[in-house]
Amino acid sequence: MEHDTVTGSRIEITHLWKAFGLSRRKTPAEMDRYSREPSLVHGKKQVIAVRDISFSVDEGEVFVIMGLSGSGKSTLIRCVLRLVEPNAGEIVVNGKNVTAMDKKQLIAFRRTQMAMVFQHFGLLPHRTVLDNVAFGLKVRGVDKKERSGKAADMLKTVGLEHWGSQYPASLSGGMQQRVGLARALVQDADVLLMDEPFSGLDPLIRREMQEELLRLQREMKKTILFVTHDLDEAMRLGNRMAVMGDGMFVQIGTPEEIVQNPVNDYVHRFVKNNC
Numbered sequence: 721m722e723h724d725t726v727t728g729s730r731i732e733i734t735h736l737w738k739a740f741g742l743s744r745r746k747t748p749a750e751m752d753r754y755s756r757e758p759s760l761v762h763g764k765k766q767v768i769a770v771r772d773i774s775f776s777v778d779e780g781e782v783f784v785i786m787g788l789s790g791s792g793k794s795t796l797i798r799c800v801l802r803l804v805e806p807n808a809g810e811i812v813v814n815g816k817n818v819t820a821m822d823k824k825q826l827i828a829f830r831r832t833q834m835a836m837v838f839q840h841f842g843l844l845p846h847r848t849v850l851d852n853v854a855f856g857l858k859v860r861g862v863d864k865k866e867r868s869g870k871a872a873d874m875l876k877t878v879g880l881e882h883w884g885s886q887y888p889a890s891l892s893g894g895m896q897q898r899v900g901l902a903r904a905l906v907q908d909a910d911v912l913l914m915d916e917p918f919s920g921l922d923p924l925i926r927r928e929m930q931e932e933l934l935r936l937q938r939e940m941k942k943t944i945l946f947v948t949h950d951l952d953e954a955m956r957l958g959n960r961m962a963v964m965g966d967g968m969f970v971q972i973g974t975p976e977e978i979v980q981n982p983v984n985d986y987v988h989r990f991v992k993n994n995c
């Protein structure tokens with residue numbers, strides 16, 4: 721199960737499918753046939769959120785997934801951690817086949833190899849900022865002194881060294897987002913999954929957070945899968961990006977390539993409306 725990657729990619733996804741309302745595991749070919757069934761085509765309960773997506777993200781790359789609301793971005797990024805179970809396809813992260821892991825392996829893998837930042841910070845309200853940042857390390861069994869030290873260092877890195885003893889509610893949205901970022905970074909995972917982490921922040925703070933992420937990325941060289949519906953953000957952060965529509969990747973390329981040569985009307989409208 722744990723084969724090595726030969727490509728140097730940190731994340732490799734092949735023929736990934738997710739249909740809500742369908743719990744069974746199928747082959748990609750079966751999913752393809754299933755997706756053509758008249759009951760689905762004519763819109764019944766099942767929603768095919770991810771349709772036959774394949775791509776890889778290289779070590780140290782920021783790969784942005786962009787698309788309109790409902791195009792399947794969150795479902796896709798959640799599939800990588802198996803927070804949503806895909807119906808078909810393979811996910812390989814750091815050379816490990818995530819799709820083949822049992823529950824125990826998956827829990828260990830999530831704790832050590834990947835970290836995720838969500839739009840809603842998900843901070844624990846009754847724990848201090850320092851404890852929030854240290855929490856992931858606690859779950860991994862790191863002793864108290866070491867985790868407090870690492871959490872304090874990371875708070876300094878994100879500019880919140882004086883806020884460790886406060887509770888999340890006393891911080892602004894932007895500061896809470898920094899805590900969320902620190903909590904993900906302190907875990908020292910090579911792969912970072914970020915689902916609209918800066919939406920909901922006011923534009924100036926958002927810009928600041930983007931700069932902060934780029935700065936940290938220069939130092940830490942994480943492999944980042946980043947979901948946004950904002951072209952400006954995608955252009956600023958992404959080495960490459962994919963535009964998603966109706967569960968599929970409509971176009972993959974560098975942000976410049978996509979803006980200069982949109983492959984169809986959907987991408988064209990997307991790019992135009994976001995400019």
Ligand SMILES: Nc1ncnc2c1ncn2[C@@H]1O[C@H](COP(=O)(O)OP(=O)(O)OP(=O)(O)O)[C@@H](O)[C@H]1O
Nearest residue numbers: 740767769787788789790791792793794795796949
């Ligand atoms: N738990 C669920 N059960 C059923 N359908 C779902 C579920 N989660 C998402 N969907 C559907 O799957 C499709 C893709 O949703 P998803 O949230 O992945 O899109 P998105 O691009 O992330 O949208 P947004 O930008 O609004 O977050 C949508 O049609 C959505 O209604």
